[in-house]
Amino acid sequence: MSRKQRLIRRKRRTRLILGLAVAILAIAASTVVGSGAVFTSASANPTNVFTAGNLHHTNSKDGSAILTASPMKPGDTAQGTVTIANDGDLAGTFSLATSALSDTAGTHGGNLSDVLQLQIVDQTTSTAIYSGAINTVGTIAAGTFAAGDSHTYQFTVTFPDGGTPGSATTGDNAYKSSSMSVQFDWNEVQ
Amino acid sequence: MKHLSWPPMPRGEKAGIPRSGVRSLGCCARPRAVPLRAVCLLACIALVLTAFGAVAVSGASFAWGSGNPANTFSSGAFTVLNSADGGYVLDIRGLRPGQAESGLLTLTCQGDFAGTMSLTNRGITDTPASPALSTALTLSIEDVTGPAQTLWSGTMSTFASLTLGQFSAGETRNYRLTVAFPQSAATPRLQGATTTMSLRFSGVAL
Numbered sequence: 001m002s003r004k005q006r007l008i009r010r011k012r013r014t015r016l017i018l019g020l021a022v023a024i025l026a027i028a029a030s031t032v033v034g035s036g037a038v039f040t041s042a043s044a045n046p047t048n049v050f051t052a053g054n055l056h057h058t059n060s061k062d063g064s065a066i067l068t069a070s071p072m073k074p075g076d077t078a079q080g081t082v083t084i085a086n087d088g089d090l091a092g093t094f095s096l097a098t099s100a101l102s103d104t105a106g107t108h109g110g111n112l113s114d115v116l117q118l119q120i121v122d123q124t125t126s127t128a129i130y131s132g133a134i135n136t137v138g139t140i141a142a143g144t145f146a147a148g149d150s151h152t153y154q155f156t157v158t159f160p161d162g163g164t165p166g167s168a169t170t171g172d173n174a175y176k177s178s179s180m181s182v183q184f185d186w187n188e189v190q
Numbered sequence: 191m192k193h194l195s196w197p198p199m200p201r202g203e204k205a206g207i208p209r210s211g212v213r214s215l216g217c218c219a220r221p222r223a224v225p226l227r228a229v230c231l232l233a234c235i236a237l238v239l240t241a242f243g244a245v246a247v248s249g250a251s252f253a254w255g256s257g258n259p260a261n262t263f264s265s266g267a268f269t270v271l272n273s274a275d276g277g278y279v280l281d282i283r284g285l286r287p288g289q290a291e292s293g294l295l296t297l298t299c300q301g302d303f304a305g306t307m308s309l310t311n312r313g314i315t316d317t318p319a320s321p322a323l324s325t326a327l328t329l330s331i332e333d334v335t336g337p338a339q340t341l342w343s344g345t346m347s348t349f350a351s352l353t354l355g356q357f358s359a360g361e362t363r364n365y366r367l368t369v370a371f372p373q374s375a376a377t378p379r380l381q382g383a384t385t386t387m388s389l390r391f392s393g394v395a396l
Contacts, residue, residue, distance in 0.1 A: 055254050056254050062257070063258075064260075065258060065260050065262065067261055068262045069262075071265060072264065072265045073395045080261075088254070092254070106265060107267075112264070155261075157263055178264070179262060181261065181262040181263075184257065185256075187253065187254075187255045188255065190253070
């Protein structure tokens with residue numbers, strides 16, 4: 001091999017080495033650029049919990065009568081109390097209504113619910129929420145109770161004295177031996 | 191882009207070429223292909239509206255109730271039971287001066303309550319009105335449940351009312367009414383005269 005040929009081969013080898021070096025650098029550079037690496041920072045707020053509230057109340061005489069009275073005569077009154085407590089974790093708007101009103105007429109035909117009067121007093125606030133005939137109660141707004149509040153209500157039923165009856169079968173005598181029954185329903189909504 | 195025909199075309203039918211083989215004329219007659227993305231969007235909107243409607247119509251909220259049943263009220267019974275109710279205690283005919291006649295009755299406080307009893311004169315009718323026989327006769331009312339006890343005594347015409355006292359529920363008492371024609375009150379003008387007295391026993395429950 002001549003000296004010229006050796007020089008040419010050495011130049012080619014040098015070019016090859018340089019080419020390989022450039023290629024490796026190019027690949028490395030592209031790797032860096034291709035990674036897209038930048039400064040980053042992250043945080044998280046896990047366990048965001050949502051729980052539905054519980055709307056609930058207790059009735060100190062739930063399922064049983066607040067008051068009963070027998071035998072009644074004109075001028076008599078009967079009283080009973082009940083405590084309604086909002087033991088849920090939401091404020092509640094309370095109302096009271098009557099249902100299942102029934103009468104058994106007396107010997108002279110009078111229905112006791114036509115004459116009995118009912119008064120309901122919120123003893124917690126000293127406020128009368130109803131005063132009137134027992135058979136026209138309808139629906140009574142009892143107010144909004146915050147969670148944990150409780151109210152005690154006093155029920156008073158009165159048999160008004162209508163004076164001396166005109167006969168043995170009229171006036172208050174019409175209601176002799178009669179009876180009536182009624183249910184009080186407490187409702188709470190959010 | 192993938193397209194979805196809407197409405198779907200019958201199988202074997204291509205867009206713009208009805209199955210009848212008659213080629214439709216113009217682009218307006220050709221069913222338009224609706225993009226799948228648009229269909230999905232419409233479906234999502236429909237679902238959201240449906241859900242919103244369900245919430246709005248149901249009006250659901252929390253509620254709780256309790257009840258106090260069978261609040262029962264009964265009135266009691268109360269009756270003044272008179273053994274001579276509706277009838278007479280005394281029916282004296284041919285009464286002579288110096289004569290006395292008596293009648294008995296039983297009064298019972300029947301029912302659930304104690305009561306205060308009373309006796310009231312409901313009216314006297316004299317024939318003739320003057321001179322009135324009731325102004326000559328005497329009346330005495332005795333409680334003879336036990337040892338006789340005079341409750342009232344006097345001229346019949348002056349009797350107005352008498353409180354018989356408090357009876358317990360179910361208690362019975364016996365009364366004797368005596369009418370006398372005192373000799374001292376007799377006058378010829380009273381011959382043939384009559385008098386009728388109506389009495390009423392009543393009670394008020396306690």
